[in-house]
Amino acid sequence: MEYSAPRGTQDITPDESGLWQHVESVIRQTMALCGYSEIRTPIFEHTEVFERGVGATTDIVEKEMYTFRDRGDRMITLRPEGTAPAVRAYVEHRMASRPQPTKLYYIGPMFRYERPQAGRYRQFHQFGMEVIGVAGPAADVEVIATPLDIFRALGITDVTVNLNSIGCPVCRPGYRNLLKEVYAPVLPQLCPSCQSRYERNPLRLLDCKSQECRGYMPDPPPIFEYLCPECAQHFSEVRRLLDKLGVEYVLNPRLVRGLDYYNRTTFEYTVGGIGSQDAIGGGGRYDGLVEELGGQPTPAVGVACGMERCVLAMKAGADAKRFAGGVDVFFVSLGERAAERVFELAFQVRSQGVSADFDMMGRGLKAQMRYADKVNAKFVAIIGDNEIDRGTVALKDMSTGEQREVPMAGLASMLREGR
Numbered sequence: 001m002e003y004s005a006p007r008g009t010q011d012i013t014p015d016e017s018g019l020w021q022h023v024e025s026v027i028r029q030t031m032a033l034c035g036y037s038e039i040r041t042p043i044f045e046h047t048e049v050f051e052r053g054v055g056a057t058t059d060i061v062e063k064e065m066y067t068f069r070d071r072g073d074r075m076i077t078l079r080p081e082g083t084a085p086a087v088r089a090y091v092e093h094r095m096a097s098r099p100q101p102t103k104l105y106y107i108g109p110m111f112r113y114e115r116p117q118a119g120r121y122r123q124f125h126q127f128g129m130e131v132i133g134v135a136g137p138a139a140d141v142e143v144i145a146t147p148l149d150i151f152r153a154l155g156i157t158d159v160t161v162n163l164n165s166i167g168c169p170v171c172r173p174g175y176r177n178l179l180k181e182v183y184a185p186v187l188p189q190l191c192p193s194c195q196s197r198y199e200r201n202p203l204r205l206l207d208c209k210s211q212e213c214r215g216y217m218p219d220p221p222p223i224f225e226y227l228c229p230e231c232a233q234h235f236s237e238v239r240r241l242l243d244k245l246g247v248e249y250v251l252n253p254r255l256v257r258g259l260d261y262y263n264r265t266t267f268e269y270t271v272g273g274i275g276s277q278d279a280i281g282g283g284g285r286y287d288g289l290v291e292e293l294g295g296q297p298t299p300a301v302g303v304a305c306g307m308e309r310c311v312l313a314m315k316a317g318a319d320a321k322r323f324a325g326g327v328d329v330f331f332v333s334l335g336e337r338a339a340e341r342v343f344e345l346a347f348q349v350r351s352q353g354v355s356a357d358f359d360m361m362g363r364g365l366k367a368q369m370r371y372a373d374k375v376n377a378k379f380v381a382i383i384g385d386n387e388i389d390r391g392t393v394a395l396k397d398m399s400t401g402e403q404r405e406v407p408m409a410g411l412a413s414m415l416r417e418g419r
């Protein structure tokens with residue numbers, strides 16, 4: 001019996017793990033540059049954290065969570081997103097009593113029971129940033145602009161920033177009523193989920209994915225024209241600061257996001273060339289969430305990006321093999337005495353910080369050379385009886401094909417320089 005990974009999951013094999021490590025290191029470097037600290041939360045949480053933190057009327061909570069009762073009769077959910085756990089941890093560990101703001105980032109797997117397709121998995125990976133404790137627009141702009149630096153560093157171009165403001169508890173109810181008026185005449189034609197959202201959360205009508213449904217809906221009145229003075233001021237400051245940084249964006253009044261805890265700024269990145277799942281990330285302000293999860297009322301804003309989509313977008317423009325690893329030196333041995341010597345030498349140069357490998361299969365010269373080439377060794381060090389007697393190795397540079405004899409003693413330091 002042979003098994004395959006569960007539907008909607010994938011192995012990241014050695015062919016691709018180098019690319020993933022590259023993505024992760026770019027994220028970590030950028031986060032360090034911007035003063036963010038990593039938060040690592042459990043893979044699962046009490047279900048209530050997501051019911052309260054993500055919102056009971058969202059697709060995520062209604063139909064996508066992996067929820068189960070554990071052996072201690074607790075309701076447990078595999079995390080479908082990273083913000084609610086980060087905020088739960090912020091409240092639990094009293095981070096508000098530390099110097100503010102709290103700037104957190106995370107990288108890791110998330111779980112949603114969705115229909116798998118290109119770039120969409122049931123176990124997928126996200127990186128995200130959260131700024132907790134800042135009401136002003138600089139925080140919004142930092143979390144919008146910073147992932148763009150990451151995308152650029154990864155070679156992902158053709159990214160569009162979609163921007164909207166969904167107001168606040170003061171101005172949103174009026175807009176909700178306006179939406180209901182606009183859509184009342186077409187309500188009977190709309191899809192079942194729009195029908196049920198019409199009463200509970202009419203804003204969500206705007207991001208219905210059904211093309212048929214959209215055909216019936218007149219364009220919505222842009223919400224950012226109905227903001228209260230404070231929300232309007234915040235939105236125009238966000239736009240001014242984005243302009244100042246030279247970040248281009250398009251206003252997208254349909255961008256309401258599926259999460260109930262968002263207010264004011266919402267944004268989404270879309271990227272060309274990766275098919276229908278073209279959203280690569282997004283986020284917004286969630287001033288109500290900290291209180292919802294048991295903390296003091298605290299403003300906050302965050303972003304999350306899909307790493308599978310990043311990898312997909314990178315592969316559309318680059319060769320994944322470029323990121324495959326490879327040792328600094330592969331030791332090729334001729335004969336038994338040499339085999340014993342390269343074994344020692346490999347451990348010796350490794351202890352001096354040079355990555356090294358050697359033949360363990362008892363192969364002949366040609367097969368060892370072929371293997372060294374396949375595993376991307378930068379140099380090959382060939383050792384036979386003559387070399388052992390002279391205390392040297394024949395060192396071949398695999399990129400130029402150039403070969404010369406060098407003393408064994410200085411090998412490690414030479415290879416470190418040759419890197």
Ligand SMILES: [Zn+2]
Nearest residue numbers: 168171228231
């Ligand atoms: Zn408002």
Ligand SMILES: [Zn+2]
Nearest residue numbers: 191194208213
């Ligand atoms: Zn619909």
